[in-house]
Amino acid sequence: MTPSDVKATLSFSDGSPSMDLPLYKGSIGPDVIDIRKLYGQTGKFTYDPGFLSTASCNSTITYIDGDKGELLYRGYPIEQLAKNCDFLETCHLLLYGDLPDEAQKKDFTARVSNHTMVNEQMQFFLRGFRRDAHPMAIMTGLVGALSAFYHDSTDINNPVHRDIAAIRLIAKMPTLVAMAYKYTQGQPYMYPKNKLSYSANFMQMMFANPCEDYEQNDVLVRAMDRIFILHADHEQNASTSTVRLCGSSGTNPFAAIAAGVACLWGPSHGGANEACLNMLGDIQKMGGVEKIGEFIKQVKDKNSTVKLMGFGHRVYKNYDPRATLMRETCHEVLGALGLQNDPLFKLAMALEKIALEDDYFVSRKLYPNVDFYSGIVQRAIGIPVPLFTAIFALARTVGWVAQLNEMIGDPEYKIGRPRQLYVGAVARDVKPIGDR
Ligand code: ACO
Numbered sequence: 001m002t003p004s005d006v007k008a009t010l011s012f013s014d015g016s017p018s019m020d021l022p023l024y025k026g027s028i029g030p031d032v033i034d035i036r037k038l039y040g041q042t043g044k045f046t047y048d049p050g051f052l053s054t055a056s057c058n059s060t061i062t063y064i065d066g067d068k069g070e071l072l073y074r075g076y077p078i079e080q081l082a083k084n085c086d087f088l089e090t091c092h093l094l095l096y097g098d099l100p101d102e103a104q105k106k107d108f109t110a111r112v113s114n115h116t117m118v119n120e121q122m123q124f125f126l127r128g129f130r131r132d133a134h135p136m137a138i139m140t141g142l143v144g145a146l147s148a149f150y151h152d153s154t155d156i157n158n159p160v161h162r163d164i165a166a167i168r169l170i171a172k173m174p175t176l177v178a179m180a181y182k183y184t185q186g187q188p189y190m191y192p193k194n195k196l197s198y199s200a201n202f203m204q205m206m207f208a209n210p211c212e213d214y215e216q217n218d219v220l221v222r223a224m225d226r227i228f229i230l231h232a233d234h235e236q237n238a239s240t241s242t243v244r245l246c247g248s249s250g251t252n253p254f255a256a257i258a259a260g261v262a263c264l265w266g267p268s269h270g271g272a273n274e275a276c277l278n279m280l281g282d283i284q285k286m287g288g289v290e291k292i293g294e295f296i297k298q299v300k301d302k303n304s305t306v307k308l309m310g311f312g313h314r315v316y317k318n319y320d321p322r323a324t325l326m327r328e329t330c331h332e333v334l335g336a337l338g339l340q341n342d343p344l345f346k347l348a349m350a351l352e353k354i355a356l357e358d359d360y361f362v363s364r365k366l367y368p369n370v371d372f373y374s375g376i377v378q379r380a381i382g383i384p385v386p387l388f389t390a391i392f393a394l395a396r397t398v399g400w401v402a403q404l405n406e407m408i409g410d411p412e413y414k415i416g417r418p419r420q421l422y423v424g425a426v427a428r429d430v431k432p433i434g435d436r
Contacts (some may be wrong), residue, residue: 001058002100008033016042028063044417055236057244057410061094061402062235069318073233074098082325087228087395088112088198091170094233094402109198116201117151117172118179136182136265143393144258146172154252156408165253166401172196173394178205181387200224202394205288207382219336220381223329227374230322231392233399235315239263239270243400244407245416253404260400261393267309270396273371273388276310277379280344280351288343289350300360308355311370312364322370330373333380347377348376 004023011018022034048054063072071078131149153164189204206212242263247256264270298306324380356359
């Protein structure tokens with residue numbers, strides 16, 4: 001970290017001595033005030049629920065400028081990566097810091113391909129779930145269970161173990177997601193085919209069956225690959241912070257990533273794509289485009305809990321750049337499948353238009369986020385709605401792993417242990433039960 005010449009001075013109105021706090025400059029983005037000595041010197045903590053003003057680490061992986069609507073992976077704009085690279089190149093970039101050259105790409109692809117199968121026992125583990133279990137419930141279990149199958153890559157302090165675990169996780173997530181899907185359908189699992197690209201292989205594991213040949217559609221494979229690239233990492237969001245916090249105890253990488261999967265499930269985070277599609281379905285049932293006004297009224301009502309899912313973001317106070325790219329893909333996919341007149345898509349476009357012009361959303365800088373469009377694309381591809389968040393987890397795994405490995409390699413890393421402002425009862429004595 002680069003120290004700044006500027007210092008922040010913290011003073012108190014009760015006459016306690018003031019304190020100088022060091023400031024550090026990032027390569028871009030806001031400076032940070034180092035408060036690590038604050039408690040030791042003043043006996044006070046900072047208070048920041050939801051981490052609105054807290055940088056939990058320093059990182060070289062992803063940068064977001066929420067006001068500009070900019071997203072960089074290792075310095076490269078997301079638009080350039082989405083248009084010029086494939087997902088495995090993006091994985092190499094996030095994990096190792098740079099895009100691969102031809103030879104590195106060949107080597108990396110071969111390493112990932114070498115690990116696409118999962119231990120055959122995993123299918124027996126899967127059988128313990130109900131057929132109608134939510135795919136994210138299954139994924140949380142399956143990813144955590146990997147630690148029971150791959151003992152030789154569970155030592156988080158060993159860089160070789162960390163690297164093999166990273167490759168295994170990236171390679172096996174598509175297999176696990178496809179298995180979770182096939183299980184709910186009662187269909188046989190399809191083994192990976194390593195001659196296919198990462199995304200084409202995922203599509204065949206999802207949609208092929210042993211009785212018929214499966215024809216790949218290049219537009220859909222490209223769309224899937226773009227979904228993966230756009231979701232690959234996103235700075236210190238809730239699930240990534242969960243992975244870091246979980247990993248900070250020294251637990252194994254599979255367990256830490258399982259914690260990330262569990263966090264991602266929530267509708268304020270990765271579950272938003274599923275929630276968004278369900279919301280569109282609900283409006284459709286209410287009467288479709290004609291009922292948008294009524295729905296928006298509920299969203300704006302302070303006394304209701306209804307939100308416009310797929311809109312708003314903690315960091316982006318401008319158009320989410322991933323949403324722009326996903327919107328483009330959305331049109332491409334619907335065009336290729338002849339679904340431009342699909343009622344749900346028309347409804348989504350009408351909703352987007354109204355929300356972008358409505359003062360409630362404009363004044364709060366609520367723009368569509370990537371999930372608004374990714375759900376529509378996935379539905380068009382044929383992915384069932386409950387599987388959307390599992391696909392997000394598949395894509396985000398590389399980001400989680402890169403962030404986890406960065407943390408373990410950081411000499412300043414410590415077990416994460418926030419403090420609190422205690423507002424509960426002061427010490428009191430337990431009375432005998434008859435006197436309470
Ligand atoms: N619909 C309606 N109102 C909204 C929405 C929304 N989607 N999002 C925010 N608001 C309103 C809030 O009610 C609040 O209004 P107020 O100032 O009158 O009280 C104001 O906008 C600010 O909202 P906050 O909740 O403070 O914003 P925060 O940064 O905490 O929340 C979040 C961000 C959770 C993403 C929120 O916008 C949301 O719930 N959106 C819908 C879910 C969603 O799409 N999540 C996906 C995020 S992207 C991702 O994970 C890949």
